[in-house]
Amino acid sequence: MALLVLLCLLGHVWNLQVSAAPVNNAFKHLQSAAKFWHISDLHLDPTYHITEDHTKVCFSSKGVPALDPGVFGDFLCDSPYQLILSAFSYMKQADLQPDQLPTSANAIYDAVAKLWSPWLNPEAVATLQKGGFYSLVIKPGLRLVSLNTNLYYSPNQVTVNMTDPAGQFQWLQETLELSRQKLEKVYVIAHVPIGYLPYAINTTAVRESYNERLVKIFRYYSDVVQGQFYGHTHRDSIMVLLDQQGKPVNSIFVTPAVTPIKSLLEPYSNNPGVRAYLYHPENYGLLDIWQFYLNLTEANLEQKSDWKLEYIMTEAFNIDDIQPHNLHELALRFEQPQSKDFDKYFNHFMVSYNFSLTCEGLCKTIQVCAVHFLDQETYSQCIAKAGI
Template sequence: MYIIFILCLFGQACIFQVYSIPVHIGMKHLKSAAKFWHISDLHLDPTYHVTEDHTKVCFSSKGVPAQDPGVFGDFLCDSPYQLILSAFSYMKQADLQPDVIANMTLTIQQFFPQLPVYPALGNHDYWPQDQLPTSPNAIYEAAAKLWSPWLNPEAVATVQKGGFYSMLVKPGLRLVSLNTNLYYSPNEVTVNMSDPVGQFQWLQEALELSRQNKEKVFVIAHVPIGYLPFAMNTTAIRESYNEQLVKIFRNYSDVVQGKPVNSIFVTPAVTPIKSLSEPFSNNPSLRAYLYQPDTFALLDILQFYLNLTEANLERRSEWKLEYIMTEAFSIADLQPNSLHQLALRLEQSQSKDFDKYFNHFMVSYNSSITCEGLCKIVQRPHTLSRDPSLGFCLLRLSAEEVMSLEPEFEEAHISIRDALKGLM
C-alpha cells in the first residue's frame, strides 16, 4: 500500500480538489496527468475593514496596527472575505474541470454547487482556539451536519465522534481525513492521553482494511507530523503522538530499507501570516498538484500567488503562476527519491536551490530578504525526516562556525550552551 500525506498548516482547514483535464502550461507531465488543488489556511476574519485607525482594521492583529491595509487584506491580518472570494474566483476561471473539492462549506457551495466535498478540521475551527475536545460536542455535530451531503453515514458518525473519517474517492483510492488538532502541542485538553478519541486505533483499522483491499491512501490533516521551520526543538504535534503516527504510517507504507519511501507536503496559506518580530511573511497562495491517474503517484506542483501589495494598490486581484516545482528545482517528479535528492542539495552550504526554496517559502513576498546563519540552520533540517534539534545540528559545525552564530542565538533568546545541553 502506498500512502501520500497532504497536510494543511495552521488555519481553518484545507481544500482538496481533483482535476481530470490538462491546463495549458508547457510541462512534460501534463498530457497524461490528472490534477487536484490543495488550499489551506483561509483564516476568514469577518471583522476586517479598512479604516484610518490601523489598530482597528482587524481583530486578528490583536491591536497591532495594520501596515498597509487594502481591499484584499494586510500582512498582519487574517483574510478578508474579498481575498477568499478572489481565490475561489480564480480557481473557477482556470482551464480545469474539477471532480472533488473540500471545505469552507458555504462559499464552496456557491462557487462549485455540484461537487462532492472532503473536509479536514483545522485548529481555528473550534473555540477556544486549538482546544479541540475528545468527546462529541456542538462543533463536531455542526460539522457533521454541514458535511453530510458529501459523506456517507459511517463517515458522518466518526466526524460526530471526533472530527475524522475515511471515504473511498474512487476504486483503488481512499482518502483518510485525520483530526490531528487533537495532537497539537497547544491543545491542553489531550495532555497525557494515550489515544484521544481512539483515533490511533481507528486509523490502524482503516489502513489495514485499505491494505486488504489493495487501495492507495491520501491522508489529509491540518497539523503535520515532523518538525516545522523555526520550531527549534519541538514538533507541531506532541512528540509522543508524533512517534505513534510515524510508527503507524511506517507499518502501512511500502518500505524499502535505506530508501526514501514517503513525503509530506505542507501547503502555503491563502491568508498572509506575519509577526512584527520577523521580517518575512507570505503572499496569498493556491497550489495545484499533478498526479498519475492510474498509480496516483504525485508528479508535479503548480503554485499560484497573489501579490497582495499590488492587488491593494490596483484594487483588483491578478493571480499568477509562481513556479512549477520540477522546472524550478530540476527534479524528475515528486516521488520520494526525487525529493530526497533535492533535500540533500538544500543542505549544501552554498545552495542556489535553497535561496530559491526560501523565496517560494515566502511565496515571493520579498526577494531581497535572505536566509543565512541561524535562519538557515533551523530551516534546512525540516526538509529531511531526521532529528533537527539545534544541538545535533551544531555538533556538525566547526568551533569557528558555532561561535560566529552566538549573536544570532542571543537575538533568538537561546544560547549555544542551551542548544548543546546534554549532548556532550
C-alpha cells in the same frame, strides 16, 4: 479532470462573481491533467475594513496598526472576504469543473458532520462525529484519510496525557491495514503537520510523543500512503519521510496559507497562495505541484487580484516528479553550501514575500533538518551535527 479540492478549515466552494486574472494557454496542461487543489488557512476576518485609524482595520491585528491595508488585506491581518473570494475565483478559472470535497475537522463535530454529510458515507459521518476524522474511497483504489491532528496540537490542553485521543491512532492503523489488504493507495490529509517546524528549533507542531507515534505508523504503512498533505504553518514546505535505514519512503507537503497574517516581530510573512497537485491517474503517484500566488502589495495598489503561477515544482528544481526519492535528492542539494536550490526553496517558503531576505546559518540548519528528519532521534542528530 480534477479529483478533489482539499480545504483546510472551511468546507465548500461557492458560486463566485469575483474577477481574477484570465488563465492563459500555458495552463491547458493543468486543465487536462489528473489533479486536485489544496487550499489552507483561509482565516476570514469579518471585521476587516479600510479606515484611517490603522489600529482598527482588523480585530486579528489585536490593536497593532496595520502596515498598508488595501482591499485584499494587510500583512498584519487575517483574510478579508474579498481575498478569499479571489482565491476561489482563480481556481475556478484555472480548472473549470473541480470536484469539491471538504477535509479538515472542526471541534463542533456534530455540526460539521451534518454540514458535510452530502459528501460522506454513513461510516465516515460516524467517525467524524466521534472525533473529527474519517476515511472515504474517492476513486477506485484510492482512499482519502482525513486526520484530526488538532487533537495532538501542543496547545490543546484537553488531550494532555491522553494515550490515544478519540481512539484515532487505533482507527488510523486499522484503516491503513484494511487499505493494504484491499490493495488501495491512500492520501492522508490533516491540518497540523507531523515533523519538526522549519522555523523553530527542536519544536514539533503536534506534541512530540504523538509525532513519534505518527511517524512510526506512516513508516510501517509507507507502501500504502502515496502522499501526505497539511497546512497550519502558513508557509510552503516539504518533508521526506525516511525509513529506519534512511531510505526515502513518503512525500509530505505543507501548503502555504491564503491568509497573509504575521506577528509584528516576525521578519517575514507569506503572500496568499493556492496550489494544484498533479498525479498519475492509474496508480495515484504524485507527479508535480503547480503553486499560484497573489502579490498582496501589488493587488492592493492596483485594486485587482492578479493571481499568478509562482512555480512548477519539477521545472523549478529540475526533478522528474515529486516522489520520495526525487525529493530526497533535492533535500540533499539543499544541504550544500551556497545552494541556489535552497535559496529558491526559501523564497518559495515565504511565497515570494521578499526576495532580499536570506536564510543562512541557524536558519538554514533548522530548515534543512526539518525537511529530512521527522523523528526526535534523527532530528536531534541533524541539529547536533551542525554544532548547535
